[in-house]
Amino acid sequence: MTIERRKADHIRINLDEDVGFDRLTVGFENYRFIHQALPELDLNSIDLTTQLFGKALKAPVLISSMTGGTEQAQQINVNLAQAAQQYGVAMGLGSQRAGIARPETADTFKVRHIAPDILLFANVGAVQFNYGFDVEHCCEAVEMIQADALILHLNPLQEAVQPEGDVNFAGLAQKIEAVCKRLPVPVIAKEVGWGISEQAARMLAEAGVSAIDVAGSGGTSWSQVEMFRAPDDLHRRVAAAFRDWGIPTIESIQMVKRAAPHLPIIASGGIRSGIDIAKAIALGASIGGMAGPFLKAATISAEAVAETLEETIRVLRIAMFAAGAGDIAALQQTPLVVVG
Numbered sequence: 001m002t003i004e005r006r007k008a009d010h011i012r013i014n015l016d017e018d019v020g021f022d023r024l025t026v027g028f029e030n031y032r033f034i035h036q037a038l039p040e041l042d043l044n045s046i047d048l049t050t051q052l053f054g055k056a057l058k059a060p061v062l063i064s065s066m067t068g069g070t071e072q073a074q075q076i077n078v079n080l081a082q083a084a085q086q087y088g089v090a091m092g093l094g095s096q097r098a099g100i101a102r103p104e105t106a107d108t109f110k111v112r113h114i115a116p117d118i119l120l121f122a123n124v125g126a127v128q129f130n131y132g133f134d135v136e137h138c139c140e141a142v143e144m145i146q147a148d149a150l151i152l153h154l155n156p157l158q159e160a161v162q163p164e165g166d167v168n169f170a171g172l173a174q175k176i177e178a179v180c181k182r183l184p185v186p187v188i189a190k191e192v193g194w195g196i197s198e199q200a201a202r203m204l205a206e207a208g209v210s211a212i213d214v215a216g217s218g219g220t221s222w223s224q225v226e227m228f229r230a231p232d233d234l235h236r237r238v239a240a241a242f243r244d245w246g247i248p249t250i251e252s253i254q255m256v257k258r259a260a261p262h263l264p265i266i267a268s269g270g271i272r273s274g275i276d277i278a279k280a281i282a283l284g285a286s287i288g289g290m291a292g293p294f295l296k297a298a299t300i301s302a303e304a305v306a307e308t309l310e311e312t313i314r315v316l317r318i319a320m321f322a323a324g325a326g327d328i329a330a331l332q333q334t335p336l337v338v339v340g
């Protein structure tokens with residue numbers, strides 16, 4: 001199976017099938033802000049701006065890594081980038097292995113000409129370091145899209161339930177460390193929907209990553225995506241067994257905070273509103289990312305992506321207002337009440 005075919009399958013399945021977790025949730029419903037009837041703030045003066053890796057964001061929002069490698073993926077990336085530039089938020093491209101293996105597909109990842117000012121992340125699977133990738137390939141991925149940082153995604157479970165998966169995850173920490181030392185841009189370690197544990201965060205911090213994206217469970221379930229792609233019943237049943245596996249996003253944020261208190265945390269995995277982003281930041285994250293909700297919008301138009309961003313940011317602004325937090329620094333200090 002070609003990488004292009006797999007990417008096309010991923011988009012189709014994410015759009016058409018129920019790829020959510022079953023009983024497991026992200027955990028945000030267990031926390032609430034203390035409502036402030038007298039916030040002593042002007043809604044229109046709430047300051048959502050922040051910085052990551054020295055680059056300014058107009059709001060603490062990331063369009064999480066998704067795609068590239070096919071014609072449809074290119075249109076999706078163009079729509080995402082146009083809206084990201086308009087709203088001054090960060091964006092990640094999907095895994096660039098296809099663009100490196102087949103340079104003729106590299107254009108499908110390139111959005112810098114559309115989004116000259118945004119914080120832009122390249123993306124490579126860390127497991128590829130056991131399958132021929134090295135720091136040169138990482139540099140190539142960064143240069144291909146003129147990225148500000150490189151995401152190394154960690155997806156052991158996704159690879160394990162795929163018939164064609166790359167499953168040798170042995171000895172990766174050392175290889176990640178070598179890349180962190182030699183790459184001229186910051187390295188972000190990221191899961192794809194099962195969360196980062198305290199132990200993993202400690203190893204990643206020691207390896208020298210500059211940030212961690214928890215990509216916890218509760219949103220898009222990649223074992224479900226792989227279940228819908230499975231070639232036979234056996235593979236389907238094996239993938240289905242993991243529908244509720246993983247560390248819920250809210251728990252993973254707190255685990256990473258304990259293990260690596262100095263590292264910026266990107267909260268993602270099942271974030272579905274500006275209130276979720278506000279809660280993630282109050283618990284220690286720097287910004288919040290979403291993938292699934294932006295994919296659907298991006299298949300329609302750049303305007304649809306912009307509307308999703310507008311709604312997310314408006315809800316975030318109102319949540320900060322009603323919780324009495326005038327800016328992101330204040331939001332990070334705002335207590336949450338545990339419900340129940």
Ligand SMILES: Cc1cc2nc3c(=O)[nH]c(=O)nc-3n(C[C@H](O)[C@H](O)[C@H](O)COP(=O)(O)O)c2cc1C
Nearest residue numbers: 064065066094095153215219220269270290291292
């Ligand atoms: C269609 C699609 C493709 C994705 N491809 C990648 C990828 O190439 N690299 C990566 O790090 N994460 C990838 N992800 C994972 C997302 O970045 C994100 O971590 C995950 O979907 C959880 O976020 P969500 O619940 O908001 O969708 C992909 C997600 C979707 C929906």
